[in-house]
Amino acid sequence: MKDSTGRKKEDKRKPYVKPEVKQVPLRPEEAILGFCKTATVAGPLSSACATLSCLTPGS
Amino acid sequence: MSIHSSLFIRVADITLHITSDSPHMKVQPEGAVKEFVVSARKPDLNIQALWGNLSQRTWGKKIFDSGALWQLYQQNGSYLFRFSSSALGPHPYKIASFNNKFTQCEILLNCSSFKLDQPVYPLEYPLDELTVTHFLAMREGAETHACGILNPSGEAYLFAGQSGAGKTTMARLYQKTNQVKILSDDRIVLRRKNHGIWMYGTPWHGEAELASPEKGRLTKIFFLRHGEKNRLVPLGKAEAVSRLFTSCFPPFYHQQAIEFILAFFDEVVKTIPCYELTFFPDERVAGFIDGLT
Numbered sequence: 001m002k003d004s005t006g007r008k009k010e011d012k013r014k015p016y017v018k019p020e021v022k023q024v025p026l027r028p029e030e031a032i033l034g035f036c037k038t039a040t041v042a043g044p045l046s047s048a049c050a051t052l053s054c055l056t057p058g059s
Numbered sequence: 060m061s062i063h064s065s066l067f068i069r070v071a072d073i074t075l076h077i078t079s080d081s082p083h084m085k086v087q088p089e090g091a092v093k094e095f096v097v098s099a100r101k102p103d104l105n106i107q108a109l110w111g112n113l114s115q116r117t118w119g120k121k122i123f124d125s126g127a128l129w130q131l132y133q134q135n136g137s138y139l140f141r142f143s144s145s146a147l148g149p150h151p152y153k154i155a156s157f158n159n160k161f162t163q164c165e166i167l168l169n170c171s172s173f174k175l176d177q178p179v180y181p182l183e184y185p186l187d188e189l190t191v192t193h194f195l196a197m198r199e200g201a202e203t204h205a206c207g208i209l210n211p212s213g214e215a216y217l218f219a220g221q222s223g224a225g226k227t228t229m230a231r232l233y234q235k236t237n238q239v240k241i242l243s244d245d246r247i248v249l250r251r252k253n254h255g256i257w258m259y260g261t262p263w264h265g266e267a268e269l270a271s272p273e274k275g276r277l278t279k280i281f282f283l284r285h286g287e288k289n290r291l292v293p294l295g296k297a298e299a300v301s302r303l304f305t306s307c308f309p310p311f312y313h314q315q316a317i318e319f320i321l322a323f324f325d326e327v328v329k330t331i332p333c334y335e336l337t338f339f340p341d342e343r344v345a346g347f348i349d350g351l352t
Contacts, residue, residue: 022298022301024298024301024302024304024305025221025305026304026305027221027222027305028311029126030204030221030222031204031305031307031308031309031311032125032126032308032311033125033185033188033189033192033308034125034126034127034128034129034185035127035128035185
């Protein structure tokens, strides 16, 4: 393509890059705050942690 | 109605006021939450705690099940979290009912699950964190799975990643540098304030047990991964938003909240440079990062 003075315009567009799909892993078990965060939880669960699924602390 | 016990907690500039008019309930913070107790002020969220019998109640329509400690129900526009555990019997040990803006809450503690003569923290984890993440998701910000560090130079770094990525390792490496402040080794809140993005410490720390109520204006975001040597790769905006989203705690069942969080992260990555940081866990990584500035 030429500009108004007749010179050829430099193509400043970015080179075409083919789109690609990237997967980013989601860990729902971490994201939902379903488990005890530490094994030292107070309250009614303090004595129960050893017998619950929350034995493995969530993150 | 007279208030017998009252507690103000402030996390990420959100003030929670917990009260109880039960004569036999003494409200008391626990663990790192004690660092976030503040003097009386205008609250953003009013929380009333009561003893109750939770064996005969209806909960509304179940809209989410965490698969562990809690389920969420919806009834007449309000949200109800039901906390139960097989170790404590078939009935919930606690329920928390919120209005649709998460500004009012009533917590009923099952009197048969608690020792009535002991002080109690009605927002016991994970309810305190769920309360803050839901309040934020109503157009205020987001909590991230991240370690946050304030450098004396004014730089404020967010090191994000899922469990095992190296957040606590990074916090401990920076801990050896006396001048830095570590806001948290596991949970950082991001909010938009005064035309900038700010990060805040929270009480929900990781293994290093680092939790500070301080804040700083965010300058860089690093997504962590362990490696044999230190390496930085700048990230494109779409990938950075994806990674932030997978390192946050969104209410997956709330469409408007998800839309807000994605738009908020889009705004964050437009102003804050984002990198993937592969790092070898020794003290050289701090100098490697500081070399960026």
